[in-house]
Amino acid sequence: MTSGLSVRAKAVLAAAGTVAFAIALCMLALVLALQHNLRDSADLDARNAAVAIKGQLGKTRAMPQRAYIIAPGAVTIKDASGRTVTTHTTPTDATSQGPTGLSDLPAEPAEPVEAIEAGQPYSVSVSPSTTSVNSATGLLLRQAAPAAAGLVLFVAGLTWLLVGRALRPVAAMRQEFTEITERDLHRRVPVPRARDEIHRLARTMNATLDRLHRAMTRQRQFVADASHELRSPIAAVRAQLELALTRPSRTDWPAAVHKALRDTDRLQTVASDLLLLARLDAQEAPPKAAVDLGALAAEEVRRHPGALTMDQPTTAGDQSTTAPSQSPKSGDHLTKTRAQDPPAVVTGSRVQLSRLLTNLADNARRHTRTAVSITVAVRGGTVELAVDDDGPGIPEGDRERVFERFTRLDDARARQDGGTGLGLAIANDIAHAHGGTLTVLTSPRGGARLLLRLPRAA
Template identity: 50%
Template structure:
C-alpha cells in the first residue's frame, strides 16, 4: 500500500477522487435539501388552500355537519379555543403533528365557554397567518405522512376556531428518494470515471518523466556522460526539466573531461622533471664526478613550481575565496618589478580588495610570460578607469594570434613557439592568472600591444569608500571592508 501511494500518479488520482467526492456529496446534499424544500413548500400551499376552504365555509355560517371534510380524503381537524375537537374527517383513525391527536368529536365541557371576548379576529374573519408542521395520519386504514397547515377563523357564536388540513407528502418523498437513488448509483460511476481519467492523464503527463528517470539511471550505471535524456515535444515544465537536465549533463561532462585532461597533463608534466632528476641522481650515485648539481637543482625548482601551481589550482577549484583585505596595488606592482631587469613601470596608487598573495602570483605569472616572449623590454602600467583598476603588462615580442587569444588561458596549453623553449613552463601560469582575476570579480584579456607584441590587461573593481559620498560608476558601490 505504501509503495502504491508512493507514486505521484496514485496520489494525484486519490487526491482528485477525494476532492470530487467531497464536491459531489456537498452538491448532492444541497440539491436534495433544495428539492425537499421546494416540494414541501408546494405541499404546504395545498394544505393551506384546503384549510382556508374549510375556514371560508365556517365564516359563512355553515354548520359542522355541512362542511366538506371528506371530499379529498385528506385529514382535517377543527379545534375550538379550548383545544377541543369539534369536527374532523369521518374516516380519520389516527393523527399526529397538529394541535391535538383527537380523532372523534368531543362533548363541550361545563363551565367553559367557546366565545372569547379578547379574540383578535372579528366575527367572520379568517386569519392571515398560517402555521405549518409535519406529521402523519391514518385514514380508512391507510397511513401516510402529511404537511399540515393551521388557519384561524372567527365564527359568530363559536369563537375562534383553528382549522388543521393536511396535504400528502408521498409524491415529494418519492421524488426525493428517486433523486437520492440516482445519486447513489451515479456517484460511484462518476468517481470511477474521474479516477480513471486522472490516472490516464497523469500517466501520460508523467511518461516523459519516467523516460528521463530511466535514462538517468542508465547514465549512472554506464557512467557515459555523453548520453542525453529525451526531450518531449511539449513546451511544458517537463520539457524544460529535460533541457535543464541535458544542460547539467553537458556541464558535468565538460567538467569531468577537463578534470581528466588536467590529471593526464599534470601526470605528464610531473613525469619529465621527476625522470630527469632521478636520472641525474642515479648517475651521481654511480659516478659522483659526473653529477650535474646545477641541473638537479633546476629540475627540483621546476618540480617545486609545478607542484605549487597544481596546489593553487586545486584550492581555486575548491572555491577558495579571495578575501576582503584592502591594499595598494601600485605598491605591489613596484615590489614585484623591482628585481626584474628590462621592465619599465608607470603605476598609480590604486586600492583594491582581495588576496594580496594571489594577485602577486597573477602579476608574477604575467611578467614571466612577457619576459619569455619579449625581444628587449616589458612595460607595466597601472591606472584607474571608470571605477576599475587596470593593470597592463606589455611586451615587444611576436604577440598572440587572434585565434589563440582565448585558448592560451586554458590549462596546460602552450603555443608552438613556447613549447620549443626549454624554460620549464607547464602552461599553467595564464590559467591561474585568469582564475584568480575572475574570483576577484575582474577580467583578464589579451590584445595587441602598441609596440606590436602582446598586452595582457587585468581589470579589478575598485572598492567604494563611504566618505566619497557618491558611487558614481564604481562597479561595487556600497562594498565595505
C-alpha cells in the first residue's frame, strides 16, 4: 500500500502513526484507571448507603407511614424470608444529595417507601451509580481528543521538515549521479559532512565510481593494446603479400608463405588469448571437477619430448622437491618432480588449469638458460605448483607488473620468441578464478619462480 510513497512520506506516516498509537494506548490506560477508581468509589458509596438504610430500618421505634430514601442508585429491600418488600430507583446522584439514609424530609425526586414495619430485620442492597463514571470518561475524551490530534499533526509536520532536510544531500547526490556518463567517470557525488548513513552511502558510491573508472581505464588500455597487437602482424602479412605481388617472378613463394603463416599463427594466438580473457572477465565460474595437478605437470612434460629430462621424486609424503638435471643439453630442458602420496588434487576446470601451467612453462622456457623445473607439493590444505628457471629472473619492482596485460619486460625478445604479453595475465586470472594465488619469487636456481597456490580438494 505504501510502495508508491516517497521515503519522506513513509517517514511521516510512520512517525504520526507511532505517536497516534502511543497516545491511544495512554488514553486507554488513563480511561481504564479513571473508571476503575470511580467504580471503586461508587461501590464504596453504595455500601455505605446500604449500611445506613439497614441501620435505620432496624430501629425499634415506629416508622412513619411515608419515608424517603436518598441513595446513590436503585435500592432493593428484602425481609427475613427473602421476599422483596420494595424496590425504589433514586436517579439523583448521591454526591449531590447530602447524607445518605432515611429521612422524613421530602428529598425530591426520591421515591417513597411503604409497607416497612419497624423493628423487623431487612436486607438492603444499593446499586452503585454510573453517572460519575460516564461523565468523567466523556469529559476526558472531549478534552483530550483535540490535544492528541494537535500533537499528531505537530509530529507529522516536524517529521516532514526534518526528513526533508536529512534527505537534501540525497537529492544532490542523485542529481550529480544522473549527470555522470562513461565519458566523465572522474566526477564524484558530494559527500555530506555529517557522519551518518548518507555520508557512508556517498563514500560507497564514490568508491564504486573509482572502481568503474579504473575498470574503464583498464578496458580502454586493453582495447588499445589489443588493437596494436593485432595491427602489427596484420601489417606484416600485408607488407609481405604486397612485396610478393610487386615482384612475383623474383619472390621466394615458399618463404613468403612461411612468413605469412607465422604471422597468422600469431594473430590466431592473440585472438584466442583475448577470447579467454573475455570469458575470465565475465567471471564465469569454472566447472567443479577434480583435477590432479601432478598429472597435468606430467602431461606438460610429455608435450616437450625433445627438451625434457625426467627426474624421480627425491622425497615422499606431503612435500616434493626439485632435482634439476646435472647435465643440461642444448636447447630448453623441462624437468618435473612430484610426490605420489598424497595426490595433489584441486577442484576446477582441467582445461583452464592446463592452460595456466602451459603459460607458466612457456614463459619460463623463453627465459631460461639451461632447464625449467616443475614442482608439485601438498602442504596441508594447499596444493603448490612451482615453475623454476635459471634465467635472469624478474626484478622485485616488476613482479606485480608482469601480471598486467600486454606487459613485456624485454619487449624485443618477447616479440621475437612469439610472446603476446598475455600469458602471465591469463595465468593470474585463472588462478584467482579458482580461489588461488600466483606470485613471483626468486628461484633457488637463480632465476624466477612462479608459485601457484590452490585450495586442495576435500
